[in-house]
Amino acid sequence: MQSDARLAEIRSRILPDINAATPEAQEACYPGIRNAALRQDIFAHPALGPLTMDELFSRFDSPQPEAQVPDDMLDALTFVLQGDTERIMTMTGLVWHANQLASLISSGAIAIDDTGWELADVRAALGLRAHSKAPAVAEQNIVDAIHSSGRTCLSAWLNTAPGSIKSALALSEGSLGEVFRDARTSPEQAQVTSVCLDRMRAAP
Numbered sequence: 001m002q003s004d005a006r007l008a009e010i011r012s013r014i015l016p017d018i019n020a021a022t023p024e025a026q027e028a029c030y031p032g033i034r035n036a037a038l039r040q041d042i043f044a045h046p047a048l049g050p051l052t053m054d055e056l057f058s059r060f061d062s063p064q065p066e067a068q069v070p071d072d073m074l075d076a077l078t079f080v081l082q083g084d085t086e087r088i089m090t091m092t093g094l095v096w097h098a099n100q101l102a103s104l105i106s107s108g109a110i111a112i113d114d115t116g117w118e119l120a121d122v123r124a125a126l127g128l129r130a131h132s133k134a135p136a137v138a139e140q141n142i143v144d145a146i147h148s149s150g151r152t153c154l155s156a157w158l159n160t161a162p163g164s165i166k167s168a169l170a171l172s173e174g175s176l177g178e179v180f181r182d183a184r185t186s187p188e189q190a191q192v193t194s195v196c197l198d199r200m201r202a203a204p
Contacts, residue, residue, distance in 0.1 A: 014168040093150025094125035098132035155184035157193035
């Protein structure tokens with residue numbers, strides 16, 4: 001099935017080899033091997049690489065069959081893997097706080113040039129204010145709140161991913177794995193991330 005092939009490709013981008021897994025996952029893959037140097041020699045052996053990955057996933061994958069995954073979810077996952085994680089989180093945080101952000105900008109309480117945000121992202125976020133759900137925060141904390149909320153929103157979205165992708169993210173040492181392991185589960189925040197990804201993917 002096409003979605004199965006795409007899921008396998010996305011998973012291999014998250015975890016291309018055992019060295020992209022967290023140290024804890026590497027150790028758990030072969031718990032009987034206590035010598036870290038020996039374990040690394042095994043991981044580095046080209047003939048053993050595929051076997052090592054099979055062993056890793058056999059220990060951590062869910063045994064339940066994967067449901068058919070919609071193409072738009074696969075497209076969004078691919079975009080996230082190819083994109084700038086920090087920018088995705090910023091955009092999502094901007095949308096989550098867009099109502100308050102609009103007030104702060106219009107009153108002159110915040111200057112975009114001082115924040116490091118892309119002007120195009122701020123404009124896009126203000127255009128998505130219908131999805132703004134955040135309660136107001138102290139204006140001096142808005143930049144930190146946008147970053148924190150963006151991370152939370154992305155975590156919530158990643159935690160809606162298909163099971164095989166969640167397994168790879170749970171084992172990944174990369175930045176997306178770290179965000180995933182925050183383990184946020186908010187449907188509203190996941191939806192905001194989805195809206196932001198659609199907007200970013202459609203941008204020229």
